[in-house]
Amino acid sequence: MNDPKLQAGTLPVLRFALDRSVLIAFGCIVLMLLGGALYSREFLSPEYLLQQLQISAFLGIIASGAMMVILIGHIDLSIPWTVTLGAMMATAVAGWYGEIGSAIAIPVGVLCGAFVGFLNGLGVAYLRLPSMIFTLGMNAVVQGLMVLHTGGFAPQDHATDAMHFLAVGRPIFGVPNALFIWIIVGGFITYLLTRTAFGRRVYAVGNRETAAYLSGVNTNAVIILCFVLSGAAAAFAGVLLAGYSTKAYQAMGDPYLLPAIAAVVLGGTNILGGRGNYLGTIAGVVLITLLQSILAVMQMPEAGRQIIYGVVILVMLLGYGRGEIDRK
Amino acid sequence: MSTFGHRIAHNGGLLGAIALFVVMFTIYTSNHPVGLTAAVAATAANKAVLLALVAMAQTLPVLTRGLDLSVGMVFILANCLASAIVVGTIGEGFLGIVAVLGVGALAGLLNGAIVVWGRLQPIITTLATGAIYYGTALFIRPGPGGDVQSDIADFATGQLFGVFPTSLAILLAVVVFVWLPYRNSVLGRAAYAVGSNEQAAYMSGVPVQRAKLLAYTLAGLLAALGGLMLTFNTYSGEASSPIAGNYTLNSIAAVVIGGTSLFGGWGSAIGSIFGAFVLRTIEDLLFVFNLDPLWQPLFQGIVLLAAVSLGAVRILRIRNRLELFA
Numbered sequence: 001m002n003d004p005k006l007q008a009g010t011l012p013v014l015r016f017a018l019d020r021s022v023l024i025a026f027g028c029i030v031l032m033l034l035g036g037a038l039y040s041r042e043f044l045s046p047e048y049l050l051q052q053l054q055i056s057a058f059l060g061i062i063a064s065g066a067m068m069v070i071l072i073g074h075i076d077l078s079i080p081w082t083v084t085l086g087a088m089m090a091t092a093v094a095g096w097y098g099e100i101g102s103a104i105a106i107p108v109g110v111l112c113g114a115f116v117g118f119l120n121g122l123g124v125a126y127l128r129l130p131s132m133i134f135t136l137g138m139n140a141v142v143q144g145l146m147v148l149h150t151g152g153f154a155p156q157d158h159a160t161d162a163m164h165f166l167a168v169g170r171p172i173f174g175v176p177n178a179l180f181i182w183i184i185v186g187g188f189i190t191y192l193l194t195r196t197a198f199g200r201r202v203y204a205v206g207n208r209e210t211a212a213y214l215s216g217v218n219t220n221a222v223i224i225l226c227f228v229l230s231g232a233a234a235a236f237a238g239v240l241l242a243g244y245s246t247k248a249y250q251a252m253g254d255p256y257l258l259p260a261i262a263a264v265v266l267g268g269t270n271i272l273g274g275r276g277n278y279l280g281t282i283a284g285v286v287l288i289t290l291l292q293s294i295l296a297v298m299q300m301p302e303a304g305r306q307i308i309y310g311v312v313i314l315v316m317l318l319g320y321g322r323g324e325i326d327r328k
Numbered sequence: 329m330s331t332f333g334h335r336i337a338h339n340g341g342l343l344g345a346i347a348l349f350v351v352m353f354t355i356y357t358s359n360h361p362v363g364l365t366a367a368v369a370a371t372a373a374n375k376a377v378l379l380a381l382v383a384m385a386q387t388l389p390v391l392t393r394g395l396d397l398s399v400g401m402v403f404i405l406a407n408c409l410a411s412a413i414v415v416g417t418i419g420e421g422f423l424g425i426v427a428v429l430g431v432g433a434l435a436g437l438l439n440g441a442i443v444v445w446g447r448l449q450p451i452i453t454t455l456a457t458g459a460i461y462y463g464t465a466l467f468i469r470p471g472p473g474g475d476v477q478s479d480i481a482d483f484a485t486g487q488l489f490g491v492f493p494t495s496l497a498i499l500l501a502v503v504v505f506v507w508l509p510y511r512n513s514v515l516g517r518a519a520y521a522v523g524s525n526e527q528a529a530y531m532s533g534v535p536v537q538r539a540k541l542l543a544y545t546l547a548g549l550l551a552a553l554g555g556l557m558l559t560f561n562t563y564s565g566e567a568s569s570p571i572a573g574n575y576t577l578n579s580i581a582a583v584v585i586g587g588t589s590l591f592g593g594w595g596s597a598i599g600s601i602f603g604a605f606v607l608r609t610i611e612d613l614l615f616v617f618n619l620d621p622l623w624q625p626l627f628q629g630i631v632l633l634a635a636v637s638l639g640a641v642r643i644l645r646i647r648n649r650l651e652l653f654a
């Protein structure tokens with residue numbers, strides 16, 4: 001206990017410290033903006049940057065939830081249809097119950113996502129099934145439910161005014177509402193991870209669940225809560241996406257699974273759990289959104305975009321340093 | 329326990345998958361309007377062999393406690409490449425086939441090299457390389473189309489002696505000439521050792537790096553063979569991201585249903601084949617029972633979730649709670 005690094009008070013600071021991967025990620029963001037500026041001045045205009053941050057917000061909210069699950073050493077593959085579920089249930093409730101429906105649409109969408117996350121958590125914590133395969137099955141079930149829901153009941157798919165306002169409105173100094181929401185969600189996750197006992201337990205479970213269990217941590221509760229947060233975040237992002245594109249549609253969450261995981265990992269979070277901070281996830285999300293945007297602006301064909309996307313992820317991860325060799 | 333009893337217990341997952349498949353396939357054929365004719369068998373086999381090959385490919389990295397999220401992309405890449413180069417005379421067609429398989433093996437080798445020497449996590453490595461392979465497939469075939477050498481294609485999707493589906497014979501040949509020799513080779517056993525306990529394997533002098541490299545390379549090769557068979561079925565190539573994702577995810581499900589542990593070191597590619605057959609028969613069952621198409625995805629999802637939940641019986645055998653976290 002003489003080592004000053006081990007004092008309890010300094011730990012949260014350490015967790016938020018700029019480590020190598022976060023520095024590299026932010027460095028790459030700056031490099032990409034400068035490189036883009038050489039191509040066109042537009043890349044440094046406040047309007048372009050704000051727009052990028054607005055688009056980042058949706059991925060950022062999804063990645064916040066994905067990060068909680070990755071931190072405990074699991075993975076949530078049910079994100080795609082949880083996003084769609086959130087959007088579809090919110091718009092449907094608004095259609096079914098009129099005025100009251102519009103008021104409760106957003107909470108209902110988020111609660112549906114949280115419930116899917118709860119079921120995921122039960123399967124992973126109590127049935128002890130690998131999260132990769134259980135959440136995959138859950139994704140298929142939710143997809144089935146949504147196909148039945150849209151095909152059988154033909155619910156309303158138009159976003160409510162409130163959803164539209166939250167996703168695209170810019171009432172305060174022209175800063176998009178979506179960005180404020182991401183800041184609130186990010187602040188909440190950062191608070192959870194660095195200032196609460198639950199946050200400590202998340203890192204403990206991610207590092208070694210046996211040790212956490214033997215130390216008296218209710219590891220099953222931690223696992224379930226992390227999955228609930230992931231489901232709720234994905235569904236909330238779905239609600240906002242419905243507001244952004246004014247309607248909910250099939251498979252609207254599919255393009256978000258891999259970027260969300262890639263963003264979390266590019267932000268320096270260990271895919272095996274136990275290590276990572278939210279600042280890195282912010283860097284990862286902005287990096288991926290910016291990369292996609294610059295490639296789109298340069299009118300790179302989809303084939304080239306995919307290849308560059310894969311190469312950038314690999315090169316950056318190799319630059320973060322290779323994993324420790326597991327032979328001791 | 330007797331040797332026989334031990335063998336049964338050791339292959340419980342495999343036997344379970346076979347039993348499940350036999351029951352489902354019997355229900356399917358007995359309810360099929362035409363019954364089990366050669367044509368019905370060939371159609372069912374052609375569809376099932378595609379997933380079976382991709383599931384076999386997925387098994388190899390999983391045995392080393394890895395994962396290959398790029399199998400579906402390699403599958404699609406081989407499909408697009410085959411639709412471009414497996415054309416012309418029969419001789420040229422065979423040259424094209426060799427080239428397609430070579431590209432698949434190379435893609436697998438790249439995955440293995442990054443995992444072994446780059447020391448990145450397999451799941452994130454193959455996520456990234458998958459994007460690269462998909463981009464390459466899209467580069468080869470921006471829109472659906474292409475052609476394939478029709479003599480080879482007709483042979484590969486037809487029937488041997490008018491009864492036995494050729495695709496099934498090809499799958500059998502892969503088992504006999506690729507899987508079984510691999511399983512009994514030094515590097516194949518090494519793959520199981522690495523999956524069980526990498527440190528112990530290294531300490532015992534097991535060639536850890538070569539075992540992993542070979543597992544990923546073979547995975548690429550088998551996935552490419554699957555893509556080749558897809559081209560023979562469809563006579564065209566299409567760089568479709570949903571199909572690739574679908575095959576990747578279903579391959580993982582097939583591996584789990586076939587009794588292979590996602591934690592490595594336990595299972596077999598033969599189990600994965602039957603896991604794939606089970607998944608495909610579910611779809612066929614929905615067809616013969618005329619289930620409302622609206623209900624099909626939900627039913628499939630529930631069956632998938634139930635099948636993988638069978639793995640939870642493991643916790644009934646656990647005496648010490650600490651084993652739960654292993």
